[in-house]
Every structure is written in structure tokens, then in C-alpha cells.
Amino acid sequence: MTFSTNAPARTLRGIGYDAGVIYDGDFDSRPVWEADAVRADLRAIRRRLGCDAVLVMATDIDRLLETARIACEEGLAVWIQPRLFDARCGEIAWHLAEVATRAEELRRAVDRHHREDRPVHIVEFGTCAYAGAADNSSQASDVLREVDGGLEVPETLVRDEQGQADYLDEMFDIFDQVGVDGTFVWGFSEPRLTRSDEPRQDLDRASYGIVAPLPEGTWQPKAAFGAVARRHGAAP
Template identity: 35%
Template sequence: MPMDLEPDDFIAFLAGCGARAEKLRQSGRGDVVLVLGCELSVFCKGFVPGETSGERLATMADPATWTDQAKMAELYAGLSRWGDVQQQLVTAAREVFAGRITYAAGMWEDVNWELFDIVSVDAYRDAASAATFRDELQDRLKWGKPVAVTEFGCCAYKGAADRGGSGWMIVDRSVDPPAINGSYERDEEEQVEYLLELVEEFERIELAAAFWFSFAGYELRHRPDDPRHDLDLSSYGLVAVGDDGRLTPKRVFGKLAEVNEGRR
């Protein structure tokens, strides 16, 4: 998904994707669902202050954003435009795509799910959201539509589960080559425990589907003999990618296979 586009440009991009998806749907190769983007309030311009997605994510993560009245006013003024863009996005998609549509929402985003066929959310539990996580997910059932988790997962180091969706932010990209910004202990069992705990939560809520993020962080190379440059520590991947491109399954890879096999 391209980032840092203006909303009009992104709508045009998604309309093109919808036209291609319709050709695939008409080919009869299965049920094709069109996902109209991901967390657009931070990955598109025009909602959260900032020229780049990195700047906008930093704004959302900065505690001062939520205590400074002027910053909050600027933020909510931007987010108020989100409703109009949702309608425009859905209208453009329905003109070219006749299948079901959804949108991969951030937990913080206010979405009018009446516009969509499936309620979808990127659901990363972290230390701050743990107490309310189940209730927040369950609340999405009120629309009377299938609810899917389009992303969940954590990185493979101690403490990564408590960071959830921000676990990848341990790389200093201001240096060349990029380096891990501190001392982190690799722990593949962290991913396994996170997987099993969240699958249990999802089963209680009876979600329609859940997708682990992700298969591999191809640009985040695993260097076990060089911890400072072992960028795989910041990857959510089921497999680690070596400098030679070789893929090595992590413990969570096998556990996810077991979980899926047990549900057939």
C-alpha cells in the first residue's frame, strides 16, 4: 500500500485496485474481498499532523499530543475529515467492484461500518490496552456483520508483547546501516505466547477470521552473530530472513500451523 498520498490520490489508487479485483472476482477463482486500505488516518496525509507516516505515528505516540489542548484540537480537526473520505472511498470502490468490501481499521479509528460488508480491525494488544482489549473487539459485533482481525502479532524479543503494534520501533534509522537502538533479548517464545493468548480471546468473541502479521520482514535481516544489526528483532515475521535470503521458521511458525490444523 502506498503511503503519504493525499486522500484524493489514494481514493484513485484504490479504485484502480478495485477494478483489478473485479476481474479476479469474475474469473470465479473464489470469494474475493476488497480491503480499502489500512489505518489511513496515519498512512495518508490530511488527518493527523505530519508530512510523513513516521511523523504522524510519532504524533499519535507522543503523550503530549493527548494533554496539550492546542495539539488535541488540531488532531481532532484533522480526524473529523475522516468520515467524508470513508464515504468517497466506498462510493469509488462500489462503482468498479461488485464483491464484498472492508477496511483494515486501527483500533483508534472511528469507522462508519454501515458502509462496509465486513468489520475489520488491526488488533494489537499491548500493555496499555490489555484491560479493555476484549471489550473493544466485542463492541464491534454490534454492527451485526462479520468481524475480522486483519492484523495481529508481536516481535520476538522479551517485552515485545507489551509493545504490541509498536514493537517494531526499536530500529535507529538515522544511522547507516540501521541498527537496533538498545539491548533486547531475543525470545521467540514471546510470539508463541502472544499468538495463543490472542487466539483464545478471538475464539471467545467468535470472530470470523484473524490474520497474523506477517509471514516475513524481508528487509529486516536476521544476524544472530551481530545483535546490534539483527533487525529481525523488529520483525513480526513467522520466519527470519538471513543475509543470503534464506528463510528460517521461528517457533511461532509451527505453532500457528498447529492452531490452524486443529480448526479444520
């Protein structure tokens, strides 16, 4: 489901944005959602990365659509992905119907479907920032493990931000060669997977995010951030 204020539908340079997904019953990928912080993220996506589109995913409908509204205000085309895990079929159907109904209020009569010449978009491609992650990109985060109610990564995991950036560059080259209409890198950040000087707590190494979340709530660009900005033609 997509809606937009002004971005073109055929030249999407996008990225995924985690607004808070509940996994495995109680794991919240974004425990704290603040409108100002979200707006700052989306403004960076538009202005510093050069993206013209964002794929917003969340479990809570209010949070999903409020993030989408802010993204529209920042000049981004918006794709929304409601995510509801471990629910009955009836609950999932209601959830999707509610999102669809309320999303129409944001669409503002913009219809960018191309029925005769359907565009091809690539969504959720990327890898993590440790050595060897690109060899198993779709499951690279499986190195995360639960220990005493928290998350850890192996102490021997070697941070490799350039490897993450190189993987994205390789994928962009392939997509350019085959002529896809748009791409969505996964992703901007994974807020629960913070950076740390303590090796086992340096969860960002197992994150697909192109920025590293810090415990105090800010973030730092990784090498992949620069790669995406360069490929999207963002101003230095």
C-alpha cells in the same frame, strides 16, 4: 477487498503477507520481488501453516495483484490492501480506484459478502521476537533506529521467539472464546528485517514476522511459525 477461488469466507485462518510497501518516502519493505520466491512463500502458508487465506499488502499495483493471483492459484482466499503513503488525496483516490477495477478481473464472479449476518475478522495482530515486546505489541518495532542510513536495534535487545509465539497463542484463545469468524496474524515475514549474528544488525528481533529472513534471501521458521501451524491444524 476480497476475492477467492475456493476458500470459505466464514472460517478464515489467515496471515498477512508483505509484497512490498514504500514507507517514509524511500523505505521499501521488500526491495526484491521474485515470482518463484513469492509462490514458495504462499505455498508454505497454505501447506505448512494450514492457512486458507492471506492478506496481501503492497504499494505497487502490479506487484499487489500479481501476488494476489499467485495466492489464488495456491488455493488461498485473498484479501488485498493497497498501501500508498505520503500522497495527495487525488493520488490516493486514483490508486484505490485502479486497484478496485483491476482486482475485479481476478474475482472470477466469486461474491462472498454476508450482508445479513456480517462476519467479524481480526487483522494484523502479533508482536516482535524480543523480551518484553508483548507488553507493547502494537508499537514493538519502535526499537528499530536509523543509523548512518541503515537500521539497527539495541545491542541489549534479547531474542525471545517463544514470547512471540506465546502472545499469538494468547490472542488465539481470546478470539476463539468470543467466536470471531476469522483471523489474520501479522505477519509471515518482514523481508528487510533480516537475521544476523551481529547483535545490532539482528533486525529480525524487531520484526512481527513468524519467519526470520536471512541475508541470502531464504528464511527460517521461528517458534511462532509452529504455534500458528498448530492452531490452524496444519500437518506436522
